[in-house]
Amino acid sequence: MAKGNQQFNWIFVLIAGSIFLIFFITVAVKYKSLQEEKTSIELLNNLDIAITSLQSSPFQTTSELTFPLETAFSCNKKITITIGNKQYQTENIISAGKIKGSAIIMSKNINLPFKISTVYYILPESANYVFVYDKDSEELISTIKQDLSLLKNINYEKYPVEENKNYQYIYFLPIKNKISVSKTSISYPDKESLPYYGSPQLYSFIFSQQPDCISSLLNEKLESKTQLYKNKLSLLQSDKCDYTLINSKLQELPGNPSIENQQSIIEINKQLINQNCPAVF
Amino acid sequence: MKKNCGQIQNMETILVIFIVTVIIAIAIGLFYNLQLKSLDSLKYNYQQNRAYNLLSTLPLSAELQYTELNYDKSSIDALKLLTSSPELKSSMKIEIQQIYPEPPKKVCTISNYPDCSTYIIYNKPPITITSQESISTPVSLYHPLQGKKAFANLIITVYY
Numbered sequence: 001m002a003k004g005n006q007q008f009n010w011i012f013v014l015i016a017g018s019i020f021l022i023f024f025i026t027v028a029v030k031y032k033s034l035q036e037e038k039t040s041i042e043l044l045n046n047l048d049i050a051i052t053s054l055q056s057s058p059f060q061t062t063s064e065l066t067f068p069l070e071t072a073f074s075c076n077k078k079i080t081i082t083i084g085n086k087q088y089q090t091e092n093i094i095s096a097g098k099i100k101g102s103a104i105i106m107s108k109n110i111n112l113p114f115k116i117s118t119v120y121y122i123l124p125e126s127a128n129y130v131f132v133y134d135k136d137s138e139e140l141i142s143t144i145k146q147d148l149s150l151l152k153n154i155n156y157e158k159y160p161v162e163e164n165k166n167y168q169y170i171y172f173l174p175i176k177n178k179i180s181v182s183k184t185s186i187s188y189p190d191k192e193s194l195p196y197y198g199s200p201q202l203y204s205f206i207f208s209q210q211p212d213c214i215s216s217l218l219n220e221k222l223e224s225k226t227q228l229y230k231n232k233l234s235l236l237q238s239d240k241c242d243y244t245l246i247n248s249k250l251q252e253l254p255g256n257p258s259i260e261n262q263q264s265i266i267e268i269n270k271q272l273i274n275q276n277c278p279a280v281f
Numbered sequence: 282m283k284k285n286c287g288q289i290q291n292m293e294t295i296l297v298i299f300i301v302t303v304i305i306a307i308a309i310g311l312f313y314n315l316q317l318k319s320l321d322s323l324k325y326n327y328q329q330n331r332a333y334n335l336l337s338t339l340p341l342s343a344e345l346q347y348t349e350l351n352y353d354k355s356s357i358d359a360l361k362l363l364t365s366s367p368e369l370k371s372s373m374k375i376e377i378q379q380i381y382p383e384p385p386k387k388v389c390t391i392s393n394y395p396d397c398s399t400y401i402i403y404n405k406p407p408i409t410i411t412s413q414e415s416i417s418t419p420v421s422l423y424h425p426l427q428g429k430k431a432f433a434n435l436i437i438t439v440y441y
């Protein structure tokens with residue numbers, strides 16, 4: 001009987017112990033995921049605040065943010081932000097892959113020729129870029145230098161350079177098998193080259209890991225904003241003010257947002273304002 | 282039949298350990314529930330902050346902002362309100378109510394513009410609304426056809 005009792009005790013201890021063990025392991029796993037979710041919401045909140053302060057600022061400025069968890073930005077028709085193992089949808093954020101620790105956020109308006117979006121570039125403090133230029137690209141580089149003067153992790157060097165594996169090199173001269181920027185396009189060693197129509201669009205491609213996806217998102221935005229202005233034109237059209245010319249130019253814009261096309265749209269808009277007609281943009 | 286002293290002590294120890302573990306399990310369960318509640322309140326605060334942030338950034342968005350030669354005129358373009366909607370995913374309602382000059386109290390459409398007061402630019406309520414909260418800020422509304430500015434209220438209603 002005593003032996004039977006002892007056996008029962010051991011069976012009871014084993015079953016109860018296993019149940020408690022499973023319970024504590026489950027709680028620990030759930031608690032970890034809960035803490036991760038809490039941190040990610042706090043991070044999203046801080047990111048939102050940083051973006052708001054950048055957009056509301058009348059001056060060109062940057063903001064600093066610490067990412068306590070590994071945060072990945074990816075683009076697949078939409079931009080998603082993955083914090084830990086939670087995914088959230090976001091918009092207009094350009095970043096070079098994964099970030100952990102301190103990062104700098106900067107914003108720019110993309111005007112083609114009217115504002116189509118405000119984009120936010122998030123650069124990890126540890127990321128180092130070297131913009132390599134030659135005599136022909138000095139003018140473009142001086143504009144970029146001025147534009148990105150608040151970013152301390154961008155270095156400018158004159159060609160030729162000796163590459164260091166801790167730096168990412170962007171060449172502002174024609175060079176094969178490297179990321180190479182010309183006055184109108186950016187080419188990649190393993191991807192198709194992408195045209196760009198303004199510095200902010202170029203920075204979006206440089207600072208993103210998926211420039212082709214960013215390019216198609218910006219094209220979608222251009223299409224939707226062009227439609228918005230075309231709709232506005234239909235309401236502005238009157239006997240006194242003729243918007244047919246700018247309307248036809250806007251029709252062409254999404255397919256060909258070249259600098260010339262943008263300039264002609266700006267000129268027509270100016271002429272309309274000079275004729276005392278309401279401005280399109 | 283009688284249990285010896287050692288057996289009784291053994292059983293008592295098991296019982297004490299069992300009861301202590303149950304108490305610890307209950308305490309952990311309660312703590313976890315509290316953490317879940319604090320996560321809910323964090324989510325609620327996040328939604329609220331997003332709405333406040335939106336209140337200050339929305340007038341600067343390409344979908345609403347009135348510009349002349351790309352310069353911000355610190356106003357919302359009334360014509361854009363009739364033809365566009367901001368790209369959002371949240372469950373909320375965004376409307377602009379003109380206050381002065383006071384127009385007839387109607388929801389604005391292309392056909393009754395400008396004799397209307399309310400522009401509903403985004404409305405996506407959830408299937409079931411447990412609670413809602415409205416926040417607002419004064420904005421300047423520009424009517425390009427009339428070349429006149431009006432005083433309006435930008436109202437964001439967040440659904441929970």
